[in-house]
Amino acid sequence: GQQVMQIPQYQHVQEGEDFTTYCNSSTTLSNIQWYKQRPGGHPVFLIQLVKSGEVKKQKRLTFQFGEAKKNSSLHITATQTTDVGTYFCAGNSGNTPLVFGKGTRLSVIA
Amino acid sequence: DGGITQSPKYLFRKEGQNVTLSCEQNLNHDAMYWYRQDPGQGLRLIYYSQIVNDFQKGDIAEGYSVSREKKESFPLTVTSAQKNPTAFYLCASSIAGPGANVLTFGAGSRLTVL
Numbered sequence: 367g368q369q370v371m372q373i374p375q376y377q378h379v380q381e382g383e384d385f386t387t388y389c390n391s392s393t394t395l396s397n398i399q400w401y402k403q404r405p406g407g408h409p410v411f412l413i414q415l416v417k418s419g420e421v422k423k424q425k426r427l428t429f430q431f432g433e434a435k436k437n438s439s440l441h442i443t444a445t446q447t448t449d450v451g452t453y454f455c456a457g458n459s460g461n462t463p464l465v466f467g468k469g470t471r472l473s474v475i476a
Numbered sequence: 477d478g479g480i481t482q483s484p485k486y487l488f489r490k491e492g493q494n495v496t497l498s499c500e501q502n503l504n505h506d507a508m509y510w511y512r513q514d515p516g517q518g519l520r521l522i523y524y525s526q527i528v529n530d531f532q533k534g535d536i537a538e539g540y541s542v543s544r545e546k547k548e549s550f551p552l553t554v555t556s557a558q559k560n561p562t563a564f565y566l567c568a569s570s571i572a573g574p575g576a577n578v579l580t581f582g583a584g585s586r587l588t589v590l
Contacts, residue, residue: 408581410580463534
């Protein structure tokens with residue numbers, strides 16, 4: 367079945383440093399979504415990418431979808447303590463349910 | 477406010493007992509989902525339903541059962557056949573699904589089996 371791998375599993379950064387998490391799929395994806403889960407909370411939708419090579423920005427967050435639609439990345443510029451949490455990518459093909467990566471847990475040291 | 481309500485938030489049960497987790501949504505979404513979250517394991521799909529009175533197994537359906545008698549409700553029963561039931565359970569919904577639809581999650585139910 368479809369698998370979505372996400373690295374790194376953990377990332378500790380100093381406040382102000384950049385952060386990147388990577389997502390790779392074993393199959394070509396129809397779309398990829400990113401979610402953020404704060405400690406003790408539930409996943410909250412951040413963004414969806416559907417086009418090959420697509421790049422979207424949300425303030426300090428930049429999301430990319432690979433040309434082959436099999437990989438994606440989330441980059442945070444100048445991290446802040448409010449960025450703490452676990453970031454999940456999730457993708458699917460056609461009308462199948464989303465498959466989630468295991469997430470990258472971000473810690474920001476002030 | 478529209479959203480998804482899960483109850484209870486915390487639940488403790490003895491081994492061998494069945495447990496039912498509630499999930500109600502007022503978003504008028506057609507599709508609903510149950511995910512299980514374990515530390516370091518991400519979210520794994522248990523069951524999903526695209527329409528009333530119909531549901532499909534996800535990747536880890538063994539030991540679980542669901543029903544979808546109403547559009548707004550998708551309860552999950554954790555049966556005694558589930559070998560490792562202690563986990564954080566998340567209910568989600570989407571406008572239609574699954575496809576490219578975005579998921580809205582409830583706050584979750586944390587089940588501990590003693």
